[in-house]
Amino acid sequence: MKEEIIISGFGGQGVLSMGKILAYSGLMENKEVTWMPAYGPEQRGGTANVTVIISDEKISSPILSSYDAAIILNQPSLEKFESKVKPGGILIYDGYGIIHPPTRKDIQIYRIDAMDAANEMNNSKAFNMIVLGGLLKVQPIVNIDSVMKGLKKTLPERHHHLLPMNEAAILKGMEIIHLQ
């Protein structure tokens, strides 16, 4: 098994931390993982993206030409990465702020209105976990137990009371994702 994923959006949306949680979950399942962020001025407010690879075997390049799955959280990211999804691959996008939705016919396109759901939950910080839930629903790369174990490991103990909220967000994402 090998999954090559790009997550891309605005800085501050939790793009890098979502990738980190995914990578940690892979580690919990004894997989090989790489997490390669765009670490430039992006993380100070522009577009941010991270490439995550989870594999049974040793990973060669942490930088890729094409992806099995693209998680797109704003219009510039869609323009940049829609063409880079492998034929037969997956594209997941949040509808908020997308003016020109994806049009490819040779990939599976899913929409998840995670921004709206996060607002409904009254918790904008749940946004990236809702998206992650959506991804895991359509492509079960890792199981939720591993995600929760990974979260427990990455979150400082003073934030452990937030674990149930994160799990609820993942489940919410699994519920609301749908084919475009």
Place this chain on the structure above:
Amino acid sequence: MAEEIVLMKGNEAIAHAAIRCGADGYFGYPITPQSEVLETLAELKPWETTGMVVLQAESELAAINMVYGGAGTGKMVMTSSSSPGVSLKQEGISYIAGAELPCLIVNVMRGGPGLGTIQPSQADYFQTVKGGGHGDYRLIALAPNSVQEMADFVELGFELAFKYRNPAIILADGVIGQMMEKVVLPPQKPRRTEEEIIRQCPWAANGRNKGRKPNIITSLELKPDVMEARNIHLQEKYRTIEENEVRYEEIHCEDADYLIVAFGSCSRIAQKAMETAREEGIKVGLLRPITLWPFPKKIIAEYAGKVKGMLSVELNAGQMVEDIRLAVNGKVRVEHFGRLGGIVPDPDEVVHAIKEKLIK
């Protein structure tokens, strides 16, 4: 601390490995993309556990000269920086090499020249293997291509530095420094005791000179004949290192028609390109220099008689390619592919370069 499997950035791995291999001191000054080295050390507070000193100096110059001083006493000391910061350290590095002291320097390269960019680059290859500072000296240069090697090369770097009384450098780049991978951290080793240091480093100026002649640490020698003898001695040492310490990795070279030579992050990208090319029926092999100095010139010369062409893939305008050309001495075509100024090519660009530059 026992052996441990964790997920972390290359920069963080450097910090953990330094503490665990029993280093005595780290002196640095923050700069992107390597600031996590100092940050992680500050967070881990090794001064409370192993007694390792961690100090943010007032500048890169101060940091490298603190390393010079610490190394003179036989301590395991290191510094880290990124390209512009390493340029500032060059005077100190030349002095340390001249005084024949062991230390470890880490350069997590970013694009230049000048302040340049904070994005990854390998444009400090020349600076690292051809001098950088003044005078006829060499650094033992290790080029990690994974987070695991970032951790492993800290101990290896120190080991080689002490074995040859010569500064060693880890030459990484923003990709290796910033990416996270699984890493096995070695178990904690104790720091050497003062007695152990005196035994291991009889040359050290550690103030305990009962019964022996005072040890003098200096790179200054005004008598040219003595200075020439010192230089000849250095050159002999460098020949010994070239004889014993060349390290490289070969992947699918045995049946290769074309050979990619790449180090560090580029070797990872090139490996994926090699896989793609092989799927298309093009027999590509990958030779990865692990030591950039001493350079694996013998093995590259051997492949000159076996392959139809070589491609050096680098994040620069063509630096290591010169050493490959020297190694093959005109026997085979050697081309270069690189991106500049912080741009990192993707694997397909490398496949394209193989076709355009070697096969067409």
